[in-house]
Amino acid sequence: MRLDEYLNIESDKIVCRKCGHVFCGKHDNYKLHAAEIEREFTDVGLLRRPQSELMDRRIVFRQYFCPGCFTNIENDTILDDAPPLHDKQLA
């Protein structure tokens, strides 16, 4: 069963559609089991002035990868102290 472009649900587990890597149970937050890199928007060319000129908190570009094939499966624009958003949860 499809969860999204890169993830399937097979035998109640979330798995990578490309390499078959098993992330977690189907109701769990796959992002907690993904490989993760956090980057500044200024470092990836998506922001041209320091964030600190505009706000006190920090919002980052958080990327999630399949730990098996390192496909970029999802990204979050998120407060740096926020946990990964559990964004996809099939019943």
Place this chain on the structure above:
Amino acid sequence: MPSWVYGADRFNARDKPREELQIAPELQLHDEVEADLDPITYEVLRHRIWQVNDEQFTTISRVSGSSIATEINDFNVGITDEIGDLVTIGSGIVWHCNGDQCVKWILENRSENPGIREGDLFLSNDPWIHSNHQNDVSVLQPVFYEGKLFCWTLATVHQVDVGGINPGSFCFNAPDAFSEGFFFSAIKLAEGGELRKDMEDLFLRRSRTPELLALDLRAFIASANVARRRIYEMIDRYGAATVKAVMRRTMDESERLVRERLRELPDGIWRSEEYQEQSGAGDRGVYAVRLSLEKKDDTLIFDFTDTDPQAGMINSCLGGSRGGATAILLATLCSDIPWAVGGIKRALDFRFKEGTINCADYPAGVSAGSISGVYQTCNATIVAMAKMLSSSEKWRGKVISGSEGSWAVMYFAGIDQYGNPAVNIVMDALAAGIGARSFKDGDDTGGILEAPIGQMANVEYYESYYPFIYVYRREETDSGGAGMHRGGCGGAIGLMLHDTDAPFDWQWFCYGLAFPTSNGLCGGWPTRAVDAKIARNTDLQARLARSELPSDISELEGEVVPFQAKGTYQQLRQSGDFFHCYYQGGAGYGDPIDREPERVLRDVLNRWVSAEFAREVYGVVLTDDGESVDAPATEQRREEIRKWRRENATVRRPTPEEVTV
């Protein structure tokens, strides 16, 4: 929570089912329905109602002299049944589909005193009743047939200025709604077919641009007259009960179609969290709209109750936010279902928390509600909706990644080249980029999802009436979110003060200046964050004299001053002073290193993507002449990217509390 202002909660309009409406008994509703409606008549009349709706729209555009209506299409129209449920809505700004709340409020609060009668028009721009912000003024017409209220026609047009402490009425210095533009809570603008002069004066007197509002007022009336006449023609030919049966069936059919589609999607919950920086002048906070979108069998629950508390002037009220979420649903899941919102909404359950950014309590500041609270609600809905659709093999083709993440507002005020006072708005951000689809790239400068026929005005319009010229209006390189399918590029404009040395104020505000707000899907990247600045004492006049046409503000010499997201005016002081704004594109879909290299090459050749971005993000290396893909170098570069990911990524692992049981 209840407002601290005595009696304010009476104005908190809510959509209600027919059986809960409390209407004065002297107002008789037409509810006779032809039981034996044949399918041919249904099809003919269903399309005829659409045509009436189109004519409503066109009439406003042709009668008004305001650029918002004649050039930009920042307005919309609708036709409802006798209790306000929408049978059809136009293709202008779709979030105005919240007019049902206003009709129901009028029915409950105006049917006894002053009464609702044939020939009446009601004017309303009260955000707590339905409006997105004070600038969005609606005129609602009850249409009677043989003494009974048969239906309503609605129109909403953004007004250039409705007062308040800032020209343009986006009042980022306002502590609350008492310092913002005026708003009226469904007042009777016309009676017995006559415009009430006292009400017209009341409406125009509070604006800095009464001449434009007066034009729009006449456009409202013309549109209402045309719609009423066409509805009578239908009734005269087919009978009131038959036309009403078509209205009912149109809504029932759209409800059936959307429920059928929902049943084909898997049950589940999809979440999104969308941010905005700065709630007003001098603020440095960050504010989130949070959506938990739950699909259960054939219903869709929009739960926004975890959204941040209201702040500053960026809030919206329930009507606007509900309209925003509905607009995205119409543009995505329901793009091929008739937009009979009165039927579609029966499958929807909206949950907001009072006192939050997108369900503000009176008298919170709401003057930027349309491009703030409502827009954030739209953004949250686009992303959650896309994630839901992505889970379906059958319906994943309807996925649209985050689109045009914010609406950059550009107001100007000053003395024009003819010596006259001038206040107006540049709406070029209506040509923002659309997010990538699951099967194709997003549309470059394709527009705004919530405004299917919104458009930027002709350059010549602005240059004729106002003292500036466009030095550039172009698509912005590297502004489309990277991905297997690329997001549509946003655009940039550069305007030079011209033919005057009188000071000209520019008021610019937006969000998405400190971080991008068009968010990608399944590894797709967001777009680049917005940018706006002015340059004074430039060398632009000298460059133009040498026939040099700059394509970016960075090429100019002079004093460059960037805008904050909210609360800064900048002044252009002499001919040659310059204003620049880049507005966001759409986000990407899928991992950028899964994009076909030849498509990246095409993007580079068309300047949608730079060669540097192609190499760094897409892992595509071009040959030395830049004309083709260097296949071995590309394969090597993409392997380097995978290796970099492998070496730099960590796995977080859930805490025991984060494990779902």
